Amino acid sequence: MTIRMIGRHIREGLKNMWRNGWMSFASVSAVAITLLILGAAMVVALNAEQLSTYVTGELEINVYLNQQVTDAQGQQVAREIDQLSGVKSVQYISKEEGFKRLKKMVGTQYASFMESVNSGNTLPVQLVVKAANPRETTKVAAEILSVPSVHNIQDGENVLGKLFSFLNAVRDVGLAFVIALIITAMFLISNTIRLAIFSRRREIEIMKLVGATNWFIRWPFVWEGILIGVLGAAIPFAIIAYGYQFLYHYSGGAFVALSFPLMKAGLVAHKIGGILFGIGIIIGLWGGIMSVRRFLRI
């Protein structure tokens, strides 16, 4: 097929779109809305993935020793834990250090009260342990718990598990929603092209009579579908790419409440661009081919 032919088919496809203005608009909108939702879901998913990697990397085990353990004994326990396999580092927080932190957390309002209890510091020695492999944090935590004079531990796994199962549920619901929308969009496109075929049936009849090949007749309708798909992908892509870039700069590159780093705007555009345009083209192509097959029967 020559360039001239491809050019002709695309031109005819555009002409079809123009002639059925409102139906084309509806189809493009359907694809655009579908892909906008898909794109937004992907932005969330990408950042959730980034978040989980980040959080897992930052995962710490807070170990509280028995209250009667002194600082000197605590140092000994810290060394013991450091020897355990799978432990990367142990940070020692003495009773005094712990109290300072607590004072800072409580704030100036209760400063005088805090001063009064200072003499009787009853805080336990705290150790902050990091596992060599963040994924084995739970295992390491269990080992630490069996060390004598360890009172209790907080490994954060519980919170993380809840977060992940929530993100998974969001993803599944979103996916079902997007699939339903994709089917609607395909249906609308195939309907639009059916109208284009209908409005050009006289031309098609004459084309057949004078010996145009079937594909020569089909191509413009297939291109119409592709163009609807591409246009339907370009709009949400632009919205998401620019919208995300704006949010990224606005928030200074970190998620406000949790202060974890967001995925870079350029990377997000790169990752969703291929998928949005790919799905857009597939939806359009499918809609086009289906209607050509069903309604042209040539």
Added chain:
Amino acid sequence: MIEMSDVWKEYPNKTMALSGVSIKVNKGEFLYIVGPSGAGKSTFIKLMYREERPTKGHIFVNGFNIDRLKERKVPYLRRNIGVIFQDFKLLPRMSTYENVAFALEVINTPARHVKRRVHDALEWVGLLDKAKMFPNQLSGGEQQRIAIARAIVNNPAVIIADEPTGNLDPETSWGIMKVFQRINERGTTIVMATHNKDIVNTIRRRVVAIEHGRIVRDENKGLYGYDD
């Protein structure tokens, strides 16, 4: 050029349109198909350009075996056949020139050839001066000439016409017949279904009469043979 042997055509609604038709048309012949309405003339014509497929029998047109022709080969058969109808089948939003050029463009003729060939075809039918006008600005006879120009622009070996003068007044019909005669004189085979008694009886050519799906008469320089 055209050969049918024992051709039967039954439509899905059980109407038997043709029952065992056999005929041979030589290159350069001019053939009238006559007969009452509903006798099978249109089916006979449609089989030749593969608009319909025969239920039984063999059909050859210009070297194509029509009853065995694959669907995707049909366009190449059509490029050798010019088809003309009672209702012209022109595209209203295209000019005379564009209507004729359309037939060349859809079979992917190089652009540099299109202009000259459309010019030649319009000259043949005497419409060169109306190349830029649109069908609704032209008379019925002129519109039919556009259709003829479109049919001959590919230099087909056969022209098939289904009642080409059916919508035209007698005077205009004679003008159209002159064009057909000239096309026939340059060696193109013409098959024409018609109800026009005067034309058949004046321009005497081979006449094939079809009744109840059978050929009941086939004579050279024959007469129309019906009263209407």
